[in-house]
Amino acid sequence: MNFLAHLPEERLFDCYLAQRSGETIDPRMADHLSDCEACAARYADLARFMDDLCEDGACEADALFTPERLRAQQQQIARRLEQVGRRARVISFPGQLVRRTMTAPGSHSAPRWVAAAAAAGLFVGVAVGAGYRFGSHPVGLEQTLARQAPLPARGLNPAQLSADDAFLSDLEVALERPHTRELIAFDALTPHVREVTAR
Amino acid sequence: MSADHKPAPGDARDVTADSGTTPSVRRPASAPSGPVSEDTRLAVEIRGLVDRGALDEARERFAELVARHQRRASRIAYQYLRDLSEADEAVQDAFVKVFSHISSYREAWPFEVWFTKILVNGCLDRRKARMRRDRWFVGGEVSRSDEARASAASAPANPEQQLLARERRARIAAAVDRLDGRQRTVFMLSQYGGRTPREISAITGLNESTVRVHLFRAARKLRGLLGGRS
Numbered sequence: 235m236n237f238l239a240h241l242p243e244e245r246l247f248d249c250y251l252a253q254r255s256g257e258t259i260d261p262r263m264a265d266h267l268s269d270c271e272a273c274a275a276r277y278a279d280l281a282r283f284m285d286d287l288c289e290d291g292a293c294e295a296d297a298l299f300t301p302e303r304l305r306a307q308q309q310q311i312a313r314r315l316e317q318v319g320r321r322a323r324v325i326s327f328p329g330q331l332v333r334r335t336m337t338a339p340g341s342h343s344a345p346r347w348v349a350a351a352a353a354a355g356l357f358v359g360v361a362v363g364a365g366y367r368f369g370s371h372p373v374g375l376e377q378t379l380a381r382q383a384p385l386p387a388r389g390l391n392p393a394q395l396s397a398d399d400a401f402l403s404d405l406e407v408a409l410e411r412p413h414t415r416e417l418i419a420f421d422a423l424t425p426h427v428r429e430v431t432a433r
Numbered sequence: 434m435s436a437d438h439k440p441a442p443g444d445a446r447d448v449t450a451d452s453g454t455t456p457s458v459r460r461p462a463s464a465p466s467g468p469v470s471e472d473t474r475l476a477v478e479i480r481g482l483v484d485r486g487a488l489d490e491a492r493e494r495f496a497e498l499v500a501r502h503q504r505r506a507s508r509i510a511y512q513y514l515r516d517l518s519e520a521d522e523a524v525q526d527a528f529v530k531v532f533s534h535i536s537s538y539r540e541a542w543p544f545e546v547w548f549t550k551i552l553v554n555g556c557l558d559r560r561k562a563r564m565r566r567d568r569w570f571v572g573g574e575v576s577r578s579d580e581a582r583a584s585a586a587s588a589p590a591n592p593e594q595q596l597l598a599r600e601r602r603a604r605i606a607a608a609v610d611r612l613d614g615r616q617r618t619v620f621m622l623s624q625y626g627g628r629t630p631r632e633i634s635a636i637t638g639l640n641e642s643t644v645r646v647h648l649f650r651a652a653r654k655l656r657g658l659l660g661g662r663s
Binding site: 243244247248251255280283284287288290291292294295296298299303304307308310311312314315316318319 | 488492495496499500503504507508511512517520521524525528529532533601602605623624625629630631645648649652653655656659
């Protein structure tokens with residue numbers, strides 16, 4: 235390296251890093267910096283820029299992480315560390331109900347007893363219901379068939395039925411007919427389904 | 434490595450790759466040699482206590498480590514995340530992880546390096562998670578309020594100077610954010626974490642000369658973006 239020329243930026247940065255890390259600067263570069271005012275000025279400028287960045291960042295973070303906050307952080311870390319090494323706790327859901335059931339005396343026999351009582355109640359209910367049905371309201375096969383048969387239309391004569399059909403037919407025609415006046419001619423020319431099927 | 438092997442927090446992991454991809458596993462650079470630091474001795478002692486099952490005593494001793502590294506860790510985490518609550522959580526998580534995995538600590542690595550590596554990995558994970566979250570939600574309000582609070586707390590009482598300080602910090606933060614992932618990590622560890630290129634090499638797994646190159650490029654880019662002076 236020609237030390238008569240000025241130091242390149244990389245070398246200046248190496249000097250800065252060495253100085254910052256507490257290492258010794260290359261003696262040749264140190265000599266050059268002490269002899270060359272231009273390089274010394276550039277070095278000072280670089281070091282100031284880097285130090286300002288460092289100081290700014292540190293000030294900004296320190297302003298947010300106040301001593302109180304750091305103390306709170308320490309306490310929080312200590313609380314979390316207390317859980318390290320402990321067995322995980324299983325939280326049952328729903329907590330209170332399950333705990334009450336588990337801690338109740340004779341809780342293991344209770345479900346079986348309840349199930350037996352429920353089965354007995356069901357059996358008694360079905361038996362009583364069946365007896366009541368067959369005893370008081372006997373239902374024969376004929377009555378059952380009669381109940382399933384369709385009911386005859388009462389109060390309507392054939393003339394009324396044909397009038398209703400005609401009305402529904404008119405309604406269908408009205409709904410099928412296009413609403414725009416321009417299409418009426420086309421509609422008249424177009425054979426309808428009912429005309430075709432009537433032929 | 435078996436399929437179900439979960440790496441310990443300080444395992445070799447490329448902490449410099451934070452551009453949205455999963456960090457790859459990288460063989461660590463040679464651990465920095467030198468005299469064993471007081472923190473390292475303390476960490477080894479805590480490891481022994483944990484191994485013996487004396488957890489209460491280990492917690493007490495660990496509190497000393499927390500007090501020593503807390504401020505620096507908070508600076509690094511805040512510069513990474515730019516959010517007070519998230520940085521606070523990241524620091525807490527890092528300390529809890531360190532304690533939980535203290536049995537896997539080897540004194541070949543200085544404790545500071547091991548801890549910083551865990552912290553930076555956590556910060557990178559949070560940044561990635563935030564990037565995913567920001568795709569769906571509007572973010573950044575908290576960060577801006579934090580920046581305002583920081584300016585108000587640290588700048589002089591003069592409102593004009595406060596405003597200028599806030600603007601300057603916002604410009605610096607924006608410029609640092611524009612750095613390439615590796616450059617940003619290396620720069621932050623150097624400037625805000627106070628780490629030497631050798632230590633950064635141990636943390637990131639990069640070559641020491643590569644670290645120097647990244648640092649130089651980061652500084653040059655920042656000077657270009659910030660106009661020579663901050």
